[in-house]
Amino acid sequence: MTTDRPDSSVDTIVLGAGIVGVSVAAHVAKRGRSVVLVDRRLPGEECSFGNGGLIQREGVFPHAFPHSIPDILRYGMNRQNDVRYHPLALLQVAPFLFSYWKNSSPQKYLSLVRQYAKLIEHSVAEHQALAAAADASHLLKSGGWLRAFRTHKARDTRLKQAEVMRSEFGLNYRSLDAVGLQQEEPYLAPEMVGAIDWTDPFRIESPHALTMAYFALFQKLGGQFVQGDARTFAADGGGWQVTTAHGVVRAGSAVVALGAWAPDLTMALGYNLPLAAKRGYHMHYSPAGDARLNRPVLDTEGGYLLSPNVRGIRLTTGIEFALPNAPRTPVQLGVVEPLARALFPLADRVDPEPWMGLRPCTPDMLPIIGPAPRHAGLWFAFGHAHHGLTLGPVTGRLIAEMMTNETPFVDPAPFAAGRF
Numbered sequence: 001m002t003t004d005r006p007d008s009s010v011d012t013i014v015l016g017a018g019i020v021g022v023s024v025a026a027h028v029a030k031r032g033r034s035v036v037l038v039d040r041r042l043p044g045e046e047c048s049f050g051n052g053g054l055i056q057r058e059g060v061f062p063h064a065f066p067h068s069i070p071d072i073l074r075y076g077m078n079r080q081n082d083v084r085y086h087p088l089a090l091l092q093v094a095p096f097l098f099s100y101w102k103n104s105s106p107q108k109y110l111s112l113v114r115q116y117a118k119l120i121e122h123s124v125a126e127h128q129a130l131a132a133a134a135d136a137s138h139l140l141k142s143g144g145w146l147r148a149f150r151t152h153k154a155r156d157t158r159l160k161q162a163e164v165m166r167s168e169f170g171l172n173y174r175s176l177d178a179v180g181l182q183q184e185e186p187y188l189a190p191e192m193v194g195a196i197d198w199t200d201p202f203r204i205e206s207p208h209a210l211t212m213a214y215f216a217l218f219q220k221l222g223g224q225f226v227q228g229d230a231r232t233f234a235a236d237g238g239g240w241q242v243t244t245a246h247g248v249v250r251a252g253s254a255v256v257a258l259g260a261w262a263p264d265l266t267m268a269l270g271y272n273l274p275l276a277a278k279r280g281y282h283m284h285y286s287p288a289g290d291a292r293l294n295r296p297v298l299d300t301e302g303g304y305l306l307s308p309n310v311r312g313i314r315l316t317t318g319i320e321f322a323l324p325n326a327p328r329t330p331v332q333l334g335v336v337e338p339l340a341r342a343l344f345p346l347a348d349r350v351d352p353e354p355w356m357g358l359r360p361c362t363p364d365m366l367p368i369i370g371p372a373p374r375h376a377g378l379w380f381a382f383g384h385a386h387h388g389l390t391l392g393p394v395t396g397r398l399i400a401e402m403m404t405n406e407t408p409f410v411d412p413a414p415f416a417a418g419r420f
Contacts, residue, residue, distance in 0.1 A: 005226075005246040005247070006036045006224040006225075006226045006244065006246060006249055007034065007036065007224065007249070008247060008248065008249060008250060009249075009250045009251070010033075010034040010035060010036050010224075010249065010250075010251045011028075011033040011034045011035065011251060011252060011253065012028050012033050012034070012035045012036075012251050012252070012253045012254065012255065012403070013035075013036050013038060013233075013240055013241075013242055013249060013251040013253075013254040013255070014028070014035060014036070014037045014038065014254070014255045014257060015038050015039075015230045015233060015242065015254065015255065015256050015257060015258055015265070016038075016039055016230070016256070016257035016258040016259060016261075016262075016382075017037050017038070017039035017041070017042070017043035017044065017215070017225065018039075018043075018044060018046050018047060018048040018211070018257065018259055018388065018392075019044065019048040019207070019210075019211045019214070019388055019389050019392035020257045020259070020381055020382065020384060020388055020391070020392045020395050020396070021037060021039070021255070021257035021258075021381070022037065022043055022044070022048075022211055022214045022215045022218060022392070022396075023130065023214060023392040023393045023395060023396030023397075024255050024257050024381055024395065024396040024399050024400065025037045025218045025223055025255075025396075026130065026134075026214055026215075026217050026218040026221065026223070026396060027130075027393075027396035027397050027399070027400035028255075028396075028399070028400045028403060028404075029218055029221035029222055029223040030133075030221055030400070031400055031403075031404045033403075033404070034222065035218070035222075035223045035224070036223070036224045036225070036226060036244075036249050036251070037215075037218065037223060037224070037225045037226075038225075038226055038227070038228045038230065038242055038244060038249070039225075039227060039228070039230075040227060040228065040229055040230070041227070042227075043211060043212060043215045043225065044207075044208045044211030044212055044215065045208075046259060046357055046358070047259060047260075047280075047357040047358065047359060047388055048207060048208065048211045048388065048389065048392075049207060049208045049211075049355075049357070050207075050280070050282050050316075050355050050356075050357040051207055051316070051357075051386075051388065051389050052296060052305045052307050052314070052316045053203050053204045053205060053206075053207050053296065053307050053309060053314070053389070054145055054201055054202075054203055054204075054296060054307070054389070054390070055123050055124055055127050055140070055201055055202040055203070055204070055389065055390050056120070056123065056201050056386075056387060056390045057120065057121070057123050057124045057171070057198075057200040057201045057202070057390075058120075058144075058165065058171045058173070058198045058200055058201055059120055059123075059201075059386075059387055059390060060113055060116060060117040060120050060121075060165060060169050060171070061113055061161070061165070062112070062113070062116055062365035062366075062385065062386075062387075063365070063385070063386060064104040064109055064365070065097065065100045065101045065103075065104040066104075067101070067104060067105065067106075080303065080318075081302060081303030081304065081317075081318060081332060081335055081336050081339075082303030082304075082318030082319070082332075083303075083318055083319050083320075083321075084318070084319075084320045084321075084331060084332055085320065085321040085322070086320075086321065086322040086323060086326055086329070088323060088326075089321045089322050089323045089326070090321070092323060093276055093321050095274070096274055096276045096363050097363075099274060099363035099364075100363040100364075100365075102363075103363055103364045103365065112364055112365055112366060115366060115414040115415075116365065116366055117169050118410050118411065118414075119367075119391055119394050119395075119410060119415075120387070120390065120391070121169070122394050122409070122410065123387075123390045123391060123393075123394055124200065124201070124202055126393035126394045126396075126397060127140060127202065127392075127393050128140065129393070130214055130217070130393040130396075131210070131213065131214075133217055134213040134214055134216060134217035135213070136209075136210060136213035136214070139204055139205075139206065139209055139210045139213060140202045140204065140210075141202060141203050141204065141205065142202055143199075143202075143203065143294070143295050144197060144198045144199040144200060144201050144202075144203075144295065145198055145201055145203060145295050145296040145297070145298065145307075146176075146181070146184070146185065146195045146196070146197055146198075146295060146296070146297045146298065147195055147196045147198065147298045147300055148181065148188075148192040148194070148195040148297055148298060148299055148300060149192060149193050149194055149195065149300050149301065150191065150192060150193065150299070150300070150301045150302070151193065151301060152193055154300055154301055155193055155194050155195075155196075158196055158300065159175060159196065162175075162196050171198070171200055172198075172199045172200050173196050173197060173198050173199060174196075174197040174199065175194065175196060175197075176194050176195045176196070176197055177193075177194045178190065178192060178193050178194055180194070180195075181194055181195045184197070184294065185293065185294060185295075185297065187287075187291040187292060187293065187344060187345060188297065188343055188344055189342060189343050189344070191342070191343065192299075192343075195297075203295060203296055203307065203308075204389070205307075205308055205309050205310050206309065206310045207389055209310070210389075214392075214393075226244040226245060226246055226249070227244065227245045228242055228243060228244030228245060228249075229242075229243065230242065230256075230258055230261070230264070230265050231264060231265070231268075233254070233265055235375070236250050238252070238376075238377075239251055239252040239253070239254075239377060240252075240253070240254040240377065240378065242254075252377055253377040253378070253379065253403060254377065254378055254379070255378075255379040255380075255381055255399060255403075256372075256378070256379070256380050256381065256382065257381040257382055258382060259358065259360045259382055259384075259388065260275070260277040260358035260359065260360040262275060262360065262380070262382040262383070263275050266380070269372070269375065269378075270374065271372070271373075271374075271417070272420075273362075273368065273383075273417060273420055274362060274363050274420060275360055275361065275362060275368075275382070275383055276321070276360075276361050276363075277324070277358040277359065277360055277361070278319035278320065278321065278358070278359040278361055278385070279319065279320040279321070279322055279356055279357070279358060279359075280316065280317055280318070280319060280320070280356070280357055280358075280359055281316075281317045281320075281328075281330045281332060281333045281354045281355065281356050282314050282315060282316045282317065282333075282354065282355050282357075283314075283315050283333055283337070283349055283350075283351055283354050283355070284309060284311040284312045284313065284314050284315075284349070284350035284351050285312050285313045285315065285346040285347060285348065285349055285350060286312050286313075286346070286347040286348050286350060287312065287313055287344075287345060287346065287347060288345035288346060288347040289345065289347075291344065291345040292308075293306060293307070293308045293313055293344060294308070295307075295308065296308070297343075297344075299336075299339060299340070299343060302336055302339045302340070302343070303317075303318045303332070303336060304316065304317055304318065304332075304336040304339070304340060306340055306343070306344055311350055311351075312350050313344070313346060315333070315336070315337065315340050315346075317330070317332040317333050317336060318332055319359065320332065328354070328356050330354040330356070333354050359385050359386055359388070360382055360383050360384065360385065360388075361383065361385040362383040362385070362420075364419070365385065366383070366414060366415055367381075367382065367383040367384045367385070367387075367391065367395065367415055368380045368381070368382055368383040368415060368416075368417050369381050369395055369398055369399060369412060369415040369416075370399075370402065370412050370415055370416045370417060371402065371416075371417075372417060373416075373417055373418045379399055379402070379403060380417050381395050381396075381399050394410070397409065398410055398412055
């Protein structure tokens with residue numbers, strides 16, 4: 001990776017070097033534009049490093065806010081494995097949560113799902129295309145992932161939803177009983193009653209390596225990377241500028257792909273976009289003995305994901321709401337680790353401390369992709385929640401097509417910032 005002094009004037013600045021920003025930069029550079037990619041850290045070091053490693057082709061149903069009173073009360077007790085919150089953060093996120101709850105009503109939610117599915121359906125194909133161009137197809141592994149269940153009730157509820165997903169969206173799955181699950185994953189303890197085997201998604205054992213492969217493609221296409229602080233980003237006559245470690249870079253257009261940090265910039269430009277950051281933690285473990293996990297396994301009731309990774313077995317937690325600069329509190333990891341150890345033979349922790357990342361979420365569960373409503377030459381690409389890795393190349397292509405006046409391969413209207 002090179003971080004040489006960039007050209008002082010280019011066509012496009014891309015702010016944020018996660019999987020979304022790198023994908024945007026690569027697609028724009030592919031169309032002959034000169035591009036400088038800017039981040040305060042090196043590429044792929046935030047959520048692009050710490051996710052569960054899934055390209056979720058089946059993920060047409062974004063995470064909705066519960067609507068039943070019993071579920072709301074359960075989460076309100078702040079003891080659920082999949083969702084925790086800092087009490088001091090509730091006042092700050094209350095408006096977001098109220099809007100999130102309204103958008104999760106059955107009728108509204110179904111409409112959003114159908115819009116979201118238009119992005120998700122291209123997720124695997126767009127990764128395959130970008131990976132092929134980057135000589136990184138070997139990093140994409142087929143075989144899907146398993147949603148495992150501890151109770152028949154949870155299994156039956158999810159199977160009904162899976163059948164809707166198959167009939168309406170053409171998604172493929174297999175229903176496994178306890179015996180079938182043991183045959184697929186013989187090292188899992190026999191305490192699960194079954195699983196849904198989602199066969200369409202792909203998995204990545206090193207999300208960071210995939211991001212870096214796309215980044216290498218970006219550089220091969222003539223793109224440049226430099227470290228800099230997005231808070232120095234500002235209008236510059238008819239274009240934009242940002243101060244970097246090697247001086248000021250100016251461009252006629254710019255893309256904000258800063259994930260959870262996007263509001264720091266967009267608010268300064270006068271946009272009050274409702275974005276909340278959901279924290280997530282992970283830890284790596286060595287498998288005990290010759291134990292092997294063939295693909296990611298979600299413990300539905302346990303509220304965690306186990307996935308094979310180049311560093312061992314990655315345990316990824318649910319979400320946590322906290323104030324922006326609150327100390328890390330990996331309570332969920334401490335709660336689910338014993339469950340994970342009972343399900344799969346984990347040996348020692350590999351990491352010195354838990355990793356934490358931020359998932360940028362909108363209250364209508366759709367990402368923000370498209371032009372800034374009040375600034376010419378400015379584009380937004382953030383708010384992908386749990387599907388940043390899944391939708392990185394899709395977003396990159398969509399932004400690049402809009403920027404270069406091509407016909408977008410997906411209708412971008414539902415994802416426009418103007419909806420807020």
